[in-house]
Amino acid sequence: MKRVSLLVSGLMLLVSGPLLADPESDRLAFVNYFEERFPDVELEAYVNGVYALDEASYEQWLQIEEFPPYELAVEDGEELFNTPFANGKSYADCFDNGGIGIRQNYPYFDADRGEVVTLEYAINLCREANGEEPLGYKKGAIASISAYMAYTSRGNRFEMTIPDDPRALAAYNNGKQYFYSKRGQLNFSCADCHVNNAGMHIRADKLSPSLGHPTHFPVYRSKWGELGTLHRRFDGCNKQVRAEPLPAQGEDYRDLEYFLTYMSNGMETNGPGARK
Amino acid sequence: MASGIRIRAKLEDGVAEVKCLMKHDMETGTRKDAKTGELIPAHYITDVTCEHNGKVVMTAHWGPAVSKNPYFAFKVKDAKPGDVIKVSWVDNEGATDSVEETLE
Amino acid sequence: MKRYILASALVVVGVTGCGQREEADVMRQSEAVVAEAKKDAESQPPAKPAPAVSMAEEFAEIYQNAEAAARQARELKYSWTSTAPLLEAASKAAEAGDYEKAMQLATEALLEAETAIGQAEIQATAWKQAVVQ
């Protein structure tokens, strides 16, 4: 049985054509996969993560969203965002449109820096450019600031373009490779859980679909009892397959976010979100 | 200091539907600190008072099993635009917080 | 050589197990993999009865190899979270003079780290087959 599967996947390899397809055909195939797999789920619903696939949880989630616990953090974030640095400048000076309504512009490939810049990364670049210490990347102030910036951007759509720059494509492919590579003692890739097994149970939990994953971060997880960033979640996912996580906002995780966000390109930003 | 209570009220047919979210850890006293391994002392809101134009219309008594950052929704009768709804809490350590909202 | 076989086994289980059943119990499948790896570790030749000094030396060698393999796995970004605790437990057991246990734990860590390295080598190309087409 195992041999047959291997043989089949080998054959598929032969007929499936070029392996490093361009990002847009990757995205179309990705979206198509979920549309075929879950024909009853509207494409727009994927921004709600697992709640797109789980009606009973969706009902509870709506009740939580009635007055979501992240609202307190959004307020904190607004205050932090508007607090000037020691040099008198503020976050607003670092971002387009004063930082309001621009969440969907991240991540992007920065040609000058030669690397992917995510929103949280940009927040710390801003701090450092103004002589401030960088913030921790997984929770706390950076999550609150990111939540506030996302909150002001709700409903805006990701309109990512991957520039015609071999470095940008390399970053995209690095993220893609990370996404599809099995790792950890449990030998799972991101895709094993969130593509192949999306909507199925892992013990008591339903696995969320990868499509729409990056739209709603940062999230307030009831499990955390606080906000956390997308990279905090990467960290948790890696640990759950018993793989040692890589540094938050390190090159690999930023590239992963770049790939993931491209897969959800065209969808609405709706962060911050509430999750179990 | 800004209030740690967020409040929203919706007036419909003379009934105000009031929803609040209160910033509070609601520690049960049975949880251990992940780093030190020591028990985190119980710390939770015990009483929530809801006032309508200065008159107490509801008192809620809570134990530590109300969730962290508690959510509380209730309905006030005979309400009209301009009425003031006040929500305040006291916790087991004597700390308090309150917020007022004028109905529209 | 051994690590390739093990890692291939991991890959086969992983590929065939996914997405086939209505409610795949992914955890159970993976625990089978872990159990398999554990069983394999247990079947390693147990410490031979020998004087304590040579056992210490033998342990030191296994431990060094395990540590080196673990370092390599980490450099490849494929380190498992379960390996470092095994190494720690191994050196604790050795400190307490329980070399038999120490060697068993260090061997398990070595096996894990080598499997992780094999995983990295296989995934360097295998991931392409998993891409949604």
Add this chain to the structure above:
Amino acid sequence: MQLQRRIFLSGAVAISALLAVPRALLAAYPAKAFEQKDPGDALKSLFGSAEHSPSDKITLTAPDIAENGAVVPISVATTIEGATAISVIVEQNPQPLVASFDLTPGTAADVSTRIKMGKTSNVIAVVQADGKLYSTSKEVKVTIGGCGG
């Protein structure tokens, strides 16, 4: 209405409340009731009686399966005339009494909150009206494990 129960529980507190500001009522936090390990004892401590009869005039809204036991959204509403209190009990919690709401004619008997549940349990909503207790209950399953919880 508000004061009736107080007199029954503790006359002294109620009388002082009549004379002083309404906030004096806060002194009457039913600490003993919250400490009880048994649902019946908690009710007895709170209302003086643990006897409650099922009523279809109480609506308890709670999920069949809690997404996360730390945050279970619940609502209790009743159409029973003259309801003076609503209490929420989670049978299997170490301290079953979770919350109790004292109503007045100025409020509708309709409250919502989010509660912690240690494990699968019956949730009981108890309504006090005219000195009697009425109830309805619902089982809420709490599952643990996986990647989300």
